[in-house]
Structures are given as C-alpha cells and as structure tokens.
Amino acid sequence: MEGMKNTSKHLFVSVIFLLVMLYIIPLGTFAILDPLDFLALQTIRKSLDDMPGSNFFSSWDFTSDPCNFAGVFCEADKVIALNLGDTRAGSPGLSGRIDPAIGKFSALAELSIVPGRIMGSLPQNLTQLKNLRFLAISKNFISGEIPAALAELRSLQTLDLSYNQLSGWIPPSIGEIPSLSNVILGHNHLTGSVSSFTSQTLTRLDLKHNNLTGAISPSSLPPSLQYLSLSDNRLSGPVDRLLGRLNQLNYLDLSLNRFTGSIPAILFTFPITNLQLQRNFFAGPVRPLDQVTITAVDLSYNRFSGEVSPLLSTVQNLYLNNNRFTGQVPGSFVDRLLSAGIQILYLQHNYLTGIKINPTSEIPLSSSLCLQYNCMVPPVLTTCPLKAGDQKTRPTTQCAEWRG
Structure with missing residues (x-):
C-alpha cells in the first residue's frame, strides 16, 4: 500500500514538472x-x-x-x-x-x-x-591557409573560397577528394604549383588571380573538366599535351600567364564557347582542323606566326592582335564582316600584307575591324581601340626583316 502511495506521489510530481516545463517552454x-x-x-x-x-x-x-x-x-x-x-x-x-x-x-x-x-x-x-x-x-x-585536413571531408562536392585573402599552397590532398565536382579558389593570394586533381567527377576548376607558379603536369587534371580558369597567375611551360586530354571543356581561360609552346589543333574541336589564351608566350602556327564554332577566341599578345587560317572566320569575336601573323587576310573574313557575321576582328600589330576589301564597302556598325600597324595600308573605315596606338603601318624595315 505504501509503495502504491509513493508511486502515485512520484507520478504526481512528474506531471507537475511536465506542466511547468510546458509553461516555460511552449510546445513547438x-x-x-x-x-x-x-x-x-x-x-x-x-x-x-x-x-x-x-x-x-x-x-x-x-x-x-x-x-x-x-x-x-x-x-x-x-x-x-x-x-x-x-x-x-x-x-x-x-x-x-x-x-x-x-x-x-x-x-x-x-x-x-x-x-x-x-x-x-x-x-x-x-x-x-x-x-x-x-x-x-x-x-x-578569410585569411590564413586552406586546412589540409579538409581532405577528410570525403563527401565534399563543392569548395568555393574565392575572393578572400587566403595564402599558402593549395593542399595536394584536396585534389584527392573523390566526389569533388567544383573547386573555386580564385582571387586569393595562393602560391606554389597547381596540385594534381584525381577526382574523375571534377567539372569546374577556377584558380584565377592568385600567385601560382611552375609548370602543369599533363596528367594533373582529369578529362571530366568542363570549366578551367587559371588566368592571372605566373604559370609557365607548355600545355599542349594537357589541353589535348581535356576534350569536355566548354570554357578555357589561361590568359595572363607565362605559358609557352604551341596549342593543339584539336583544341578548336572541343565544345568550347569561350577561349582565352591572351598574354602568354605561345608560339607557332594556329591551324584548326575544321571550321571553328567557338563564339569568342582571344589569342592576342602572344608569338603566334604563319598565315591566318580561314577556318577562324566563323568566330564571332576574334582577337589575333599583337602576334607575328603574316600574309593576306583570307577573303572569308571579308565576307563574314560585311554580312555582320563577325562582330570583332582585331588583327593589329602583326605582319599582315593585305586584305581584299572594296574601298566602297560599308562595314556594318555592329562590327569592328582593326588592321593598323601591319605591313600594309589599312582600309579607311576600320575602328581600332585606343590602345592600338596612332601608327597606321609598321616600319618597312621591320616588314622586310620579318619576310627575310
């Protein structure tokens, strides 16, 4: 009997406690x-x-x-x-x-x-x-270094630490996270080389505007990449073997680096819509395998040489200025210009010798053609950016030397 009273007493206390808690902490x-x-x-x-x-x-x-x-x-x-x-x-x-x-x-x-x-x-x-x-x-x-221990996050798919003040190396272990699909570390103060990325699911790698240096191994990036930006670093060495493997790319920006060597012709067959290779030390001829369907191609401020390929005339915005191209501008470029198929065609600061365009032809207002500082007198109705300078033609001594 006494036990039943104690049980009832404890039950009563528990109910009172529960009611008090529900009063203090409302349900939900x-x-x-x-x-x-x-x-x-x-x-x-x-x-x-x-x-x-x-x-x-x-x-x-x-x-x-x-x-x-x-x-x-x-x-x-x-x-x-x-x-x-x-x-x-x-x-x-x-x-x-x-x-x-x-x-x-x-x-x-x-x-x-x-x-x-x-x-x-x-x-x-x-x-x-x-x-x-x-x-x-x-x-x-955010400052300091990227913790190498982030590699322990084996489920990580997206890592975006861009536009901060991070410094130090990119931990090589980060590239070993198996599920990584997006790595965005641009606009920091990162140094060292580009780490190897082994994830076969990686589609986006953005390391632009850092202080990265050195060459990139041909096998350091997976063929799954669709977006690659290494712009505005101090990277060097050839990339032809590397680029030849990345046949899924739809965006490529290697501008403002110190890359050397040639670019593979097969690059122009990839599903790229925007190709940015300007301000490097690339050299040699540019010879696409077929008609180029890329919307924007910027090869300016390099050391490309040889004749301008007519297969590039289908590019809407084409920057070939400040290189070492020679010969005549192909007639296919003229046709595309006059039909407004080309919006920007910059060929200034090369060694080009002529273009077959009727002086009475009117270039559409939507199109810009710049040919100054070549080995020819450019057409009157050409629109050049201010940074192209005031000199219309290249000194004949330079032209003769280059032909020789």
Missing part, C-alpha cells in the same frame, strides 16, 4: 532540436552580426523554433544546412568570425556565407562535418 519551440545543434546556433549568433542594412538575424529568436530561423534548414532534430546571410544580390552581408562551434553540427551537409566582412581563418574543426557536401564562403576577408 527549440525543445525538438538536438541540444548540441541548439547550443552551436547560439554560439554562431554571438560570433556574427548583421552589417548595416542587413536584417538577416532578425528572425533568430531563441524562444522560438530555430528550424524556422532564416538560413537554417533541419531534418528531424538536426541542422542539415546553414546559409548565413541574405542571398539577395547587393544586400549587405555579415561581419565577425566563424566560430569553431560550426564543427558541432553532426548532420550538416551544406554551409554557405554570403559576401560580407567575415574575418579570421577557417576553423580547423570543419573537418568534423563528415556529411558536408557544399562549402561556399566567398567574397569575405
């Missing part, structure tokens, strides 16, 4: 979220602030359900995605630092922070996010 609030995730959200909130003009954190009221906060996405009792900041274009972002508490979200698959003024380095314990597939923190002020 943060009580359903994993405690570790809840505490991590609180810590992150303390480490970040809205920049003037942003009200991203206005919904982060911890007396309500955190799964209803802006940028917080949950599945069951876990946070699976954090998109920190207002994603509308032009909106002010966040300031502060990324707290190591970010590594406490055991189920987090996606982490992004919009452009703002996030300072400091990347927390080392990001490597605890074993389910992370998407990591994008661009256009902030």
Whole structure:
C-alpha cells in the first residue's frame, strides 16, 4: 500500500514538472532540436552580426523554433544546412568570425556565407562535418591557409573560397577528394604549383588571380573538366599535351600567364564557347582542323606566326592582335564582316600584307575591324581601340626583316 502511495506521489510530481516545463517552454519551440545543434546556433549568433542594412538575424529568436530561423534548414532534430546571410544580390552581408562551434553540427551537409566582412581563418574543426557536401564562403576577408585536413571531408562536392585573402599552397590532398565536382579558389593570394586533381567527377576548376607558379603536369587534371580558369597567375611551360586530354571543356581561360609552346589543333574541336589564351608566350602556327564554332577566341599578345587560317572566320569575336601573323587576310573574313557575321576582328600589330576589301564597302556598325600597324595600308573605315596606338603601318624595315 505504501509503495502504491509513493508511486502515485512520484507520478504526481512528474506531471507537475511536465506542466511547468510546458509553461516555460511552449510546445513547438527549440525543445525538438538536438541540444548540441541548439547550443552551436547560439554560439554562431554571438560570433556574427548583421552589417548595416542587413536584417538577416532578425528572425533568430531563441524562444522560438530555430528550424524556422532564416538560413537554417533541419531534418528531424538536426541542422542539415546553414546559409548565413541574405542571398539577395547587393544586400549587405555579415561581419565577425566563424566560430569553431560550426564543427558541432553532426548532420550538416551544406554551409554557405554570403559576401560580407567575415574575418579570421577557417576553423580547423570543419573537418568534423563528415556529411558536408557544399562549402561556399566567398567574397569575405578569410585569411590564413586552406586546412589540409579538409581532405577528410570525403563527401565534399563543392569548395568555393574565392575572393578572400587566403595564402599558402593549395593542399595536394584536396585534389584527392573523390566526389569533388567544383573547386573555386580564385582571387586569393595562393602560391606554389597547381596540385594534381584525381577526382574523375571534377567539372569546374577556377584558380584565377592568385600567385601560382611552375609548370602543369599533363596528367594533373582529369578529362571530366568542363570549366578551367587559371588566368592571372605566373604559370609557365607548355600545355599542349594537357589541353589535348581535356576534350569536355566548354570554357578555357589561361590568359595572363607565362605559358609557352604551341596549342593543339584539336583544341578548336572541343565544345568550347569561350577561349582565352591572351598574354602568354605561345608560339607557332594556329591551324584548326575544321571550321571553328567557338563564339569568342582571344589569342592576342602572344608569338603566334604563319598565315591566318580561314577556318577562324566563323568566330564571332576574334582577337589575333599583337602576334607575328603574316600574309593576306583570307577573303572569308571579308565576307563574314560585311554580312555582320563577325562582330570583332582585331588583327593589329602583326605582319599582315593585305586584305581584299572594296574601298566602297560599308562595314556594318555592329562590327569592328582593326588592321593598323601591319605591313600594309589599312582600309579607311576600320575602328581600332585606343590602345592600338596612332601608327597606321609598321616600319618597312621591320616588314622586310620579318619576310627575310
């Protein structure tokens, strides 16, 4: 009998406690979220602030359900995605630092922070996010080195740390993540060579505007690549064998480097829409295998030589200026110009000797032709950029020397 009284007493106390808790913590609030995730959200909130003009954190009221906060996405009792900041274009972002508490979200698959003024380095314990597939923190002020331990994130598919202040080498282990499809590290202060990327799912590699140096091994990049930008570094050496393997490319930008040697003719048959090779030390003839269907081709400021191939006349925007091309401009270029098929044809600063165009022909207003500083008198109605200079023709001594 006494035992039944004690049981009833305990049951009564439990009910009273439950009623009190329901009064203090209304039903449908943060009580359903994993405690570790809840505490991590609180810590992150303390480490970040809205920049003037942003009200991203206005919904982060911890007396309500955190799964209803802006940028917080949950599945069951876990946070699976954090998109920190207002994603509308032009909106002010966040300031502060990324707290190591970010590594406490055991189920987090996606982490992004919009452009703002996030300072400091990347927390080392990001490597605890074993389910992370998407990591994008661009256009902030993240500094320090890229943690080599990020390679432990074997599920990572997208890594975007562009437009920050990162320094040091690109950890070679990053290239060994098997599921990587997008690596975007442009506009930082990264040094060293281009690491080898072995992931056969890699489609986008963007390392532009860094301080990368050295040659690139022909086998360092996978044939799965569709977008490759290495622009504005100090990379050198030949790339013909490398490019010959990347037959899935639809965008290629190697401009503003120190690459040498020739470019493979097969490159022009790839599904590329934009080819940027300007301001390097490429040399030799340019001989496509077939009619070129690329929309924009920029080979300017190199050392290409030989005659201009008529197979290039189908390119809409073609920059061959500041090279060593010789001979006549093919008639197919004239036909395409007059029919407005070519919008930009820059051939200035070469050793070209003529173009067969009727002086009375009118080049469409939508087209630009520049031929000055060659071994000929250019047609009157040609439009050149200001940086082409004022000299219409190349000195005859230079022309004679080049022919010789």
